[in-house]
Amino acid sequence: MPAVPSYMHRSWWKITGIVLLTYTITAGLLGPVPKLPLLQETIRNLYFHVCMWFGMMILFTVSVIQAIRYLRKMDRRYxxxxxxYAGAGMLFGVLGYSTGMIWAAFTWADPNISFTDNFSTIARDPKLIGAAVSLLVYVAYLVLRDSIPDIDRRARISAVYNIFAYAILFPAIWILPRVMESLHPGQDGNPALDVKNDISSSMRIVFYPAVIGWTLLGVWIATLRIRMEQLKEKQLDS
Amino acid sequence: MTRAIWTLFKKDLLLEIRQQYSFYGILLYAVSTLFVLYLSMDTPEPRVWNGLFWIIQLFICINAVAKGFLQESRGRWIYYYTLAHPVTIVLAKLLFNVLLMAAMSVISLGLFRLFLGAPYLNAGLFMGIVLLGGISLSLVFTFLAAIAAKAQQNAAILAILGFPLILPQLILLQQISSAQFSAGAANDWVPVALLLALDGLVVVLASILFPFIWKE
Incomplete structure (x- = not known):
């Protein structure tokens, strides 16, 4: 029984993903953007950096749903x-963190000192803490998985950790910025971006397709890796 | 069910009282860590004090809580399997570790007071915060210790699994406690409520998820 349902083998959603990403990259790099002080042209990073964060959340959510399905059915394909899906989410998380670092280097960082000297101040931002913590949690998930030799026990325990970590982590990621902002208002005058209010409509028509496109790409990567893994197992069996 | 939890809790308590080396082991760990800190620095400023205090609490918690599940042998697990429901077992362990960690928190706060000074203004209120912190830490680490024990791993993996997960709670705790250092700061109950909500979430998750991992 394949882990990827057969309707996922169809090509229409992959083509949609490619079309959306082509649109994202062309319209994202060439389209009109508002000229904001400090941000200037770096605002185009919105189509890449913020989408990575969205994609990561969606992929981790899919991963935890599969973990729940595993515990209910005890079927190895879940x-x-x-x-x-967790692996693809981590890839997006790493890309999101690095695109964020590049963006911060041009906007938040003090231009008078080097970015590496500046990084410890920037990394204290609640959103960056959330991103770093969720990456660490999923690295721990992989370490835990690989430390258990028995296949069924590995699947069961890592599913339990996946659900536990997700349920603790995600409320915290949504809560922390609100609590920390309430204690540190203003963020020292740094430009912070609010997706709903700060994005002009000309950017929104690129941003929403970009989120969908990047997420589809992540799902594609995950399904390819699942199918590859299954072929490897089939080879071992024969 | 309450009786089963109570019996299992009493069993853990009796074991602890009879084999006191483990309690004194943790105590010695706390004292010696603190003494090393004391010798390596002068009385720290409040911010540093706060950071050090919660990090030390974290390490004490890992050491105190880890053995709760890791000490149980395979044979004993099979024996429990015939006797009790998994939810009662995990609730009894949570209860026991909460009490153990509460006691350790009070002791380590006393030691900090003696060796590294007291930047907080209201001792009673701060004690409450420390107890709340100890409880939050011990709940999360108890369940992670169950995972580590079932993965047949040692306490080292507990740190890997736990440190990233405990960070949100730790940030909240440090905020709550650092507000106690200046007279002007108003008491903010939102982080306290969030912590309590997270604690409740951990207990619920532990009782839902533990039945899946306890079988061999």
Whole structure:
């Protein structure tokens, strides 16, 4: 029984993803953007950096749903899916963190000192803490997985950790910026971006397709890796 | 069910009282860590004090809580399997570790007071915060210790699994406690409520998820 349902093998959603990403990259790099002080042209990073964060959340959510399905059905293909959706989510998380670092280097960082000297101040931002913590949690998930030799026990325990971590982490990620902002108002005058109010309509018509496109790409990566893993297992069996 | 939890809790307590080396082991760990800190620095400023205090609490918690599940042998697990429901077992362990960590928190706060000074203004209120923190830490680490024990791993993996997960709670705790250092700061109950909500969430999750991992 394949872990990826057969309707996922169809090509229409992959083509949609490619079309949306082509649109994102062309319209994102060439389209009109508002000229804001400090941000200037770096605002185009919105189509890449913020979408990575969205994609990561969606992929981790898929991963935890697969973990729940594993615990209900005890079927190994859900475990495989859970593992590889988490992997794709981590890839997006790393890309999101690095695009964020590049963006911060041009906007938040003090231009008078080097970015590496500045980084410890910038990384204290609640959103950056949330991103770093969720990456650490999922690295721990992979370490835990690989430390258990028995296949069924590995699947069960890592599914339990996946659900536990998700349920603790995600409320915290949504809560922390609100609590920390209430204690540190103004963020020292740094430009912070509010997706709903700060994005002009000309940017929104690129931003929403970009989120969908990047997420589809993540799902594509995950399904390919799941199918590859299954072929490897089939080879071992024969 | 309440009786089963109570019996299992009493069993853990009796074991602790009879084999006191583990309690004294943690105590010694706390004292010696603190003494090393004391010798390596003068009385720290409040911000540093706060950071050090919660980090030390974290390490004490890992050491105190880890053995709760890790000490149980495979044979004993099979024996429990015939006797009790998994939810009662995990609730009894949570209860026991909460009490153990509450006691350790009070002791380590006393030691901090003696060796590194007291930047907080209201001792009673701060004690409450420290107890709340100890409870939050011990709940999360108890369940992670169950995972680590079932993965047949040692306490080292507990740190890997737990540190990133405990960070949100730790940030909240440090905020709550650092507000106690200046006279002007108003008491903000939002982080306290959030912490309590997270604690409740951990207990619920532990009782839902533990039945899946306790079987061999």
């Amino acid at each position: 475990d495989l899916a859970s593992r590889h």
